[in-house]
Amino acid sequence: YFIYRQQVDGSAPSELLLRHTFGLWEAELSRDGRWLVLRSDEAGANANFYARRLDGDTALVALLTDINLCMQAALSPDGRWLAYASNPTGRRDIYVASFPDMKSIRLVSRDGGTEPRWAQSGRELFYKSGSHLMVVDVTPGPTFVSGVPRRLFPLDGYRSARNRQQYDVSPDGRRFIMIQSLADTGSAGLPSSAPA
Secondary structure: OEEEEOOOOOOOOOEEEEEOOOEEEEEEEOOOOOEEEEEEEOHHHOEEEEEEEOOOOOOOEEEEOOOOOEEEEEEOOOOOEEEEEEOOOOOOEEEEEEOOOOOOEEEOOOOOOEEEEEOOOOOEEEEEEOOEEEEEEEEOOOOOEEOOOEEEEEOOOEOOOOOOOOEEEOOOOOOEEEOEOHHHOOOOOOOOOOOO
16 A cells, blocks of 8 residues: 655666555656645545645645545646546546646536546547547636547557556657557467567
């Protein structure tokens, strides 16, 4: 039940960011490195979102607790908005809340949604809905303003997950990295680079 931060190049030892009593399933660090957002499944298997500053007052702050199942947190690049999937109506949809106060919460998806991801520009929010990847245009500013969701491309053969996003967006927002099932590629296994 720990969250660590590790330099990608291994040039420094890992740093313990959080020790928690219950299981930790997600951790999202803000781009400026000031906030850590996490999801913990606690007593009764509730999916609770918390945040804590990494400097100054580092007390754990409850964001969404003891409500409908929430998961797949995604902080906007400017740190103003937290996108996530939740099911208050019995169907998972994508919501965006003001961060860290969570005072303004807006429904973004129209026909269900999971796995939100932001473009690095902050001007687009991507998510999965049914068998398609969707995109919503976002207008920068102090108030969250989003456009009408539209389909980008089908997701047949690509993995999805309950707990965490299974894809990411390139820095230019024009390409995606996704996990494709081997069964859907027609391959019996990964190619080998060893000589026969």
